[in-house]
Amino acid sequence: MEDILNFHVGDFVDIHTHILPGVDDGCRSLTESIDFARLYEKAGIQQIVATPHFIPGTAWAPDKITVREKVDSLNGHLAEHGVNLRVFTGMEIAYHDNLGPNLEQGMLLPLGNSEFFLIEPPMTKGADLFLADIGGLVEQGYRIILAHPERIEGLQNNLEAVHCLVREGALVQINFHSITGYFGRRAKRASEKLLEMNCCHFLASDSHDLRKRPPISLTELEMLGRFPAVMNALKAGNRKLKELFY
Ligand SMILES: [Fe+2]
Helix, strand or coil, rough: EEEEEEEEEEHEEEEEEECCCCCCCCCCCCCHHHHHHHHHHHHCCCEEEEEEECCCCCCCCHHHHHHHHHHHHHHHHHHHCCCCCCCCCEEEECCCCCCHHHCCCCCCCCCCCCCCEEECCCCCCCHHHHHHHHHHHCCCCCCEEEEEEHHHHHHCCCHHHHHHHHCCCCCEEEEEEHHCCCCHHHHHHHHHHHHHCCCEEECCCEEEECCCCCCCCCCHHHHHEEEECHHHHHHHHHHHHHHCCC
16 A cells, blocks of 8 residues: 555545536546546545535435435446445535535435535635534534635635634545645635644545546645645544544
8 A cells, every 4th residue: 555654545535526427517427437436546545435516406416315326336336347446425515504404304414424514615705604604503513524615715814714613623624736726826825824724634635527627646645745734634634534434
């Protein structure tokens, strides 16, 4: 298994991926999903979570049963094709009005066998309401991971509010490709700041397809791992993942 400065790539779980075919803007076909999975295998990554978008009121709102069936089916195909990658169930849940009631009614899927929900903040407007609502949910005991806050316009200039949520118990996932600058200067700067503030519990790829937004490669992991803050976050993430998935 590949090691980067004592970081075991085989222990890493990519908690944010759009590998499921035909459910959102991620992989479009089973063939693409299998090729996608082979890229993970090539990087030495053995476990990932499928987190299709869940955006109520749109075509991207798969229910729990559909996601479970599709993940089971994909795992079966990967085994048939000899790809050494296990896919867990999950969702990237867009923040929405009924988030609290939907969580309470068990409508939404957490990541794998954990109790953690991956919640995507609103991309443009409504950051204040989001922060207040998430704070309330964390207070009620829900385990929340914020998906890529560094990409969110309303949070990029208010990272202290993210820090506040973290102090209250929320966790943060940053995209690898925010650090490399793929999402622009503001996202890069915000990702660096969050890392400095120790506000990053998971790094993930948020991978969508083979070309524009592919899975993280070993070369990229090695390059990013040279930054002490990134390596610390990766190691901390691996420790946390053990709580989530084992
Ligand atoms: Fe995503």
